[in-house]
Amino acid sequence: MATGPHTSEFKNPVVRWIDARLPVxxxxxxxxxxxxxxxxxxxxxxxxxLAMVTLVIMIATxxxxxxxxTPHVHYAFxxxxxxxxxxxxxxxxxxxxxxxxxxxxxxVFIHIWRGLYYGSYKAPRELLWMLxxxxxxxxxxxxxxxxxxxxGQMSFWGATVITNLxxxxxxxxxxxxxxxxxGFSVDNPTLNRFFSLHYLLPFVxxxxxxLHIAALHVTGSxxxxxxxxxxxxxxxxxxxxxxxxxxxxLVVYFMVFAVLVFFMPNxxxxxxxxxxxxxxxxxxxxxxxxxFLPFYAILRxxxxxxxxxxxxxxxxxxxxxxxxxxxxxxxxxxxxxVARIFxxxxxxxxxxxxxxxxxxxxxxxxxxxxxxxxxxxxYFLVILPLLGRLERPLPLPESIALPVLRGGGPLPAGAxxxxxxxx
Amino acid sequence: MAVFRTTLKxxxxxxxxxxxxxxxxxxxxxxxxxxxxxxxGIFGTYDRAAAQRGFQxxxxxxxxxxxxxQLSYRNLREIGLxxxxxxAIAATVMVMDGPNDEGxxxxxxxxxxxxxxxxxxxxxxxxxxxxxxYPPDLSVITKAREGGARYIYALLTGYTxxxxxxxxxxxxxxxAYFPGHQIAMAPPLNEGQxxxxxxxxxxxxxxxxxxxxxxAWAAEPELEQRKRMGVRVLIFLTILxxxxxxxxxxxxxxxx
Numbered sequence: 001m002a003t004g005p006h007t008s009e010f011k012n013p014v015v016r017w018i019d020a021r022l023p024v025x026x027x028x029x030x031x032x033x034x035x036x037x038x039x040x041x042x043x044x045x046x047x048x049x050l051a052m053v054t055l056v057i058m059i060a061t062x063x064x065x066x067x068x069x070t071p072h073v074h075y076a077f078x079x080x081x082x083x084x085x086x087x088x089x090x091x092x093x094x095x096x097x098x099x100x101x102x103x104x105x106x107x108v109f110i111h112i113w114r115g116l117y118y119g120s121y122k123a124p125r126e127l128l129w130m131l132x133x134x135x136x137x138x139x140x141x142x143x144x145x146x147x148x149x150x151x152g153q154m155s156f157w158g159a160t161v162i163t164n165l166x167x168x169x170x171x172x173x174x175x176x177x178x179x180x181x182x183g184f185s186v187d188n189p190t191l192n193r194f195f196s197l198h199y200l201l202p203f204v205x206x207x208x209x210x211l212h213i214a215a216l217h218v219t220g221s222x223x224x225x226x227x228x229x230x231x232x233x234x235x236x237x238x239x240x241x242x243x244x245x246x247x248x249x250l251v252v253y254f255m256v257f258a259v260l261v262f263f264m265p266n267x268x269x270x271x272x273x274x275x276x277x278x279x280x281x282x283x284x285x286x287x288x289x290x291x292f293l294p295f296y297a298i299l300r301x302x303x304x305x306x307x308x309x310x311x312x313x314x315x316x317x318x319x320x321x322x323x324x325x326x327x328x329x330x331x332x333x334x335x336x337x338v339a340r341i342f343x344x345x346x347x348x349x350x351x352x353x354x355x356x357x358x359x360x361x362x363x364x365x366x367x368x369x370x371x372x373x374x375x376x377x378x379y380f381l382v383i384l385p386l387l388g389r390l391e392r393p394l395p396l397p398e399s400i401a402l403p404v405l406r407g408g409g410p411l412p413a414g415a416x417x418x419x420x421x422x423x
Numbered sequence: 424m425a426v427f428r429t430t431l432k433x434x435x436x437x438x439x440x441x442x443x444x445x446x447x448x449x450x451x452x453x454x455x456x457x458x459x460x461x462x463x464g465i466f467g468t469y470d471r472a473a474a475q476r477g478f479q480x481x482x483x484x485x486x487x488x489x490x491x492x493q494l495s496y497r498n499l500r501e502i503g504l505x506x507x508x509x510x511a512i513a514a515t516v517m518v519m520d521g522p523n524d525e526g527x528x529x530x531x532x533x534x535x536x537x538x539x540x541x542x543x544x545x546x547x548x549x550x551x552x553x554x555x556x557y558p559p560d561l562s563v564i565t566k567a568r569e570g571g572a573r574y575i576y577a578l579l580t581g582y583t584x585x586x587x588x589x590x591x592x593x594x595x596x597x598x599a600y601f602p603g604h605q606i607a608m609a610p611p612l613n614e615g616q617x618x619x620x621x622x623x624x625x626x627x628x629x630x631x632x633x634x635x636x637x638x639a640w641a642a643e644p645e646l647e648q649r650k651r652m653g654v655r656v657l658i659f660l661t662i663l664x665x666x667x668x669x670x671x672x673x674x675x676x677x678x679x
Contacts, residue, residue, distance in 0.1 A: 039678065081493045081563065084645065091645040092652075236678065244671045251664040255657060262653025263465055266566055274567035274642075275559070284602075 031217055036235035037242055038223035040400050044118075045221070045242075046249030047111040053250060054104045055209065059202050061097040065090075069149065071195035073188045076151035077276045095265040096257075101143050102268045103257050105291035108136060112319075116343060119331030120222040126323035128215040133319045135208050140292070140316075142201040145194040147289055152273030157286045159186045159194070165299075168306040185279065226331025227396055234400040285360060293357030294350055298376070300361045301369040311373070318380045325380055327388025335394040339387050346379040453600055455573045456580075458632070462572075462639055465654060468647050469640045471503035476619050477637025478502065480630050482512075484611055485561065488553060490541035493562035494641055497535035501644055502637070509535045516540050554594045556607030565635070565642040572639045574600065579631035582610040 008019035008026060019025040068087050070079040083090035112132070115121055121129035144162060148155045163180050167173040182189030220229070229235050236242075260267065268290055272283050288296050298315050302308035318325075333340040352372040359365040461470040478499065481491070496513040500506065513533040518540050521528035533540065541560075543549035550557050565572045577600040585597040585604075595605040612634075617625040623633075640646075 078493070085493065085498075091649065095649075240674050241678070244667070244674045247667050248664070248671050251660055251667050255660045255664065258653060258656045258660060262649055262656060265649070271567050271569050271571075274563045 031238075032243075033237065033239045035217065035238040036229070036232070037221055037238045038229055038234060038400055039236045039241075040223050040225060041221070041242065041245070042224050043245075043249055044110070044114040044224075046246055046253075047107050047114060049246040050107045050249060050253050051104065051111055052209065053253075054100060054107055055202070055205065058097060058100050058104060059206075061093050061100065062199070062202065064093050065097055066195075066199060069195075071149065071192050073151060073191055073277070076149060076191060080150045092261070095261045099257065099260045099265060099268065101146065101289070102291065103253075103260070104139065105143070107253070108139065109291075112136065113347065115222075116346075117333045117340075118222055118224055119226050119326070119328075119333070121323045122326065122329075122331050123323065124219045125215075125222065128212060128219060129323060130320055131208055131212040131215060133316065135205055135212060136319075137316060138201055138205045138208065142198060142205065143289065143291070145198040145201070147273075148191065148194045149198060150273060151191065151277045153275045153277055153281075153283050154270045154273040154286070156186060156277035156279065157283055158288055159190065161286055162288075163190075165305075165309050165312075168309045170306070222331060223400060224332060224334065225397060225400055226335070227400065230399045230401075287358055290354065290358075293355075294353035295357075297353040297357035297369045298373045300357075301366065301373040311377075315376060318377065322380060322384075326384045328384075328391065328393070329388075330393040330396065335396055336387075336391060337394060338391045339384070342379055342383050342387070346376065349375040349379075455570050455577045455600065458573060458576050460572055460632075460636060460639065462636070462646055465650055467650060469502065470636055472621065473633045473636040474502040474640050475504065475637075476621065476623060476630075477633035477635070477640075479619065480612070480617055480634040481561070481637055483617055485634070486539075486542060488542055488549070488558040488608075490543070490558075490560045491539045491562045491641060492541055492560055494539045495535065496533060496537060496539065498641075498644065502640055506535075513537060554607060558608070561638055561641065563642040565639045567642075572635050575638060576631050576635045578606075579612055579634065580627055 005020040006023040006026065008016045008023065010016045010019050010025055015025055065083065068079065068083045068090065070076060080094070083094050085091075087093070115129060115132070144158075148159045163177055163186065166180060167177045169176060178184060180190070181187065182193060223229075270287060270289075287293075295312050295315055299308040299312040302311050328336065328339065330336055333343055349372040352368065353376065356365050356369045356372065361369075461468060461473065481489075496509055499509050499512065504512070513535050516533040516537075517530045518533045518537050519528055520531050523529055543552065546557055559567075565575055568574045570577070578598060581598045581600040583597060583599055585591055589597065589604070591597060591605060595607060596609055597604055598606045612627045612630045614627055615625050617630060619625055623629060643649075
């Protein structure tokens with residue numbers, strides 16, 4: 001076993017002194033400097049970094065907002081308005097935080113979709129994927145509780161509807177709801193605990209993100225071809241190649257973010273949340289934030305309350321077992337002509353659910369929601385398991401370096417055919 | 424180019440997500456009139472004269488029932504009133520203060536630092552005085568209604584006689600734009616009811632437009648600063664993006 005100081009190769013004496021005792025510089029150099037990364041990433045591989053940056057932005061703005069926010073049913077709404085009017089650049093902090101939540105979900109939805117398209121969930125990255133799903137669940141909980149804090153009408157009624165879901169649990173459901181509320185309705189104790197948890201959960205997310213990245217750096221990244229790097233000619237150091245490529249994506253991302261914050265800050269919100277919470281007046285339509293709409297649509301597609309709740313949680317839960325549902329050894333959908341079509345249809349069903357989730361649960365909308373829900377699950381539970389056996393994938397390229405050096409276009413059919421079994 | 428294809432795909436995804444926005448609420452069924460305001464668009468600013476006239480309309484008409492408790496008299500400096508004018512406006516209102524050294528509450532003339540005085544002490548009093556209806560606080564009203572400032576303007580100018588066959592409930596008025604069309608608020612603006620300080624003709628449209636400008640300012644006093652900063656941020660990011668992309672090409676050139 002190695003004992004004694006670490007042999008550091010850094011020239012700067014201060015850096016070397018620290019590094020010999022705590023090799024953080026060596027670690028950073030290894031994990032973010034020379035870290036061997038497939039050379040063929042496309043811009044979809046920006047979104048992990050974008051999510052990381054967004055998490056930092058959310059925590060930074062959130063800490064400053066909490067210095068001015070008052071978690072009390074009588075003062076919460078007014079304290080938010082005070083941030084908007086009297087705190088220096090308070091409007092900027094709040095609009096960045098508010099729209100940052102939407103940007104976070106846009107980025108994470110694309111990040112997850114990239115995983116679905118390029119098969120990033122398959123061996124050996126199953127645990128990496130599952131940690132990602134945990135982060136997604138934590139994000140949803142955090143976003144939901146954050147939306148309650150301004151104590152507007154949608155805050156209050158959204159909290160009422162969502163916490164009431166737990167009453168569907170047989171026998172102990174109603175007791176659980178009372179326990180969640182800290183009383184017999186959504187009230188001051190609920191707001192207090194939501195504020196506390198809204199501050200806590202992001203740091204739990206940071207912890208799971210650390211594990212997510214640690215797992216990534218064990219298996220290495222997937223890539224658009226979905227084949228493993230065969231040697232040094234297939235990889236490039238993370239820095240400077242991907243630090244600069246991520247920077248390009250980051251600037252574009254900030255531009256979209258800036259358009260939302262500066263020119264349409266309330267576009268993705270609901271006007272009713274600028275009406276102070278009133279337990280005696282129910283809004284005509286209680287709608288969650290846009291990023292919850294697909295799951296809300298699944299909830300409402302089932303006539304039975306418990307069934308709806310179960311199916312809604314199952315829509316995320318199914319992602320946990322996805323690595324074992326998809327039986328195909330081929331990762332990237334580029335080489336799965338049939339599965340690709342079914343995945344695009346699944347994407348359509350997701351957007352249909354998002355759209356129908358904002359509509360009243362009546363008439364034709366219920367039928368549409370049910371069809372889309374059925375396909376959402378059919379894709380994971382039936383189509384993917386069967387396709388692994390039935391589909392004939394396209395031949396996989398020999399290595400990453402070959403098609404990249406040829407210019408990255410589509411491969412000539414059969415030019416580098418290789419038996420599928422070896423993938 | 425694979426890069427372009429994937430970028431396009433990502434853009435399409437993003438566009439799809441953003442377009443989910445307007446679908447969020449089943450808004451008013453009647454299309455709103457196509458009015459333009461000085462604060463529209465990325466370079467929009469508040470017309471100070473209109474906002475000041477709008478404040479006069481609020482003070483002389485709306486303030487009888489509607490509170491604006493998020494605003495202080497000092498905020499009126501932002502729409503171009505002078506320090507002396509703000510002091511004078513505040514001084515005409517009596518507010519409750521205290522307790523004093525003897526432990527008594529007392530009334531005194533308002534100062535610029537005081538919040539706008541609310542017409543009613545609480546919601547119950549407001550309802551009792553208004554036939555059971557609650558006149559909402561107007562501080563953020565343009566943000567709190569689907570359609571925003573355009574809806575407020577439409578509502579203010581949307582009073583008509585009920586169409587054939589529509590039976591109004593006791594004490595209700597017909598409004599083309601109000602959800603359900605029956606509104607408890609009597610038509611608040613009537614031709615010539617205000618004598619504007621600057622001599623502007625007080626037509627219903629003029630008063631509605633001025634009042635809407637004032638209410639939009641009250642709801643989003645940061646709008647001008649926000650849009651100005653947004654333009655600068657986007658210019659900065661465009662340049663930074665161009666530079667970053669150039670560096671990226673340079674760094675990657677030895678690989679291709």
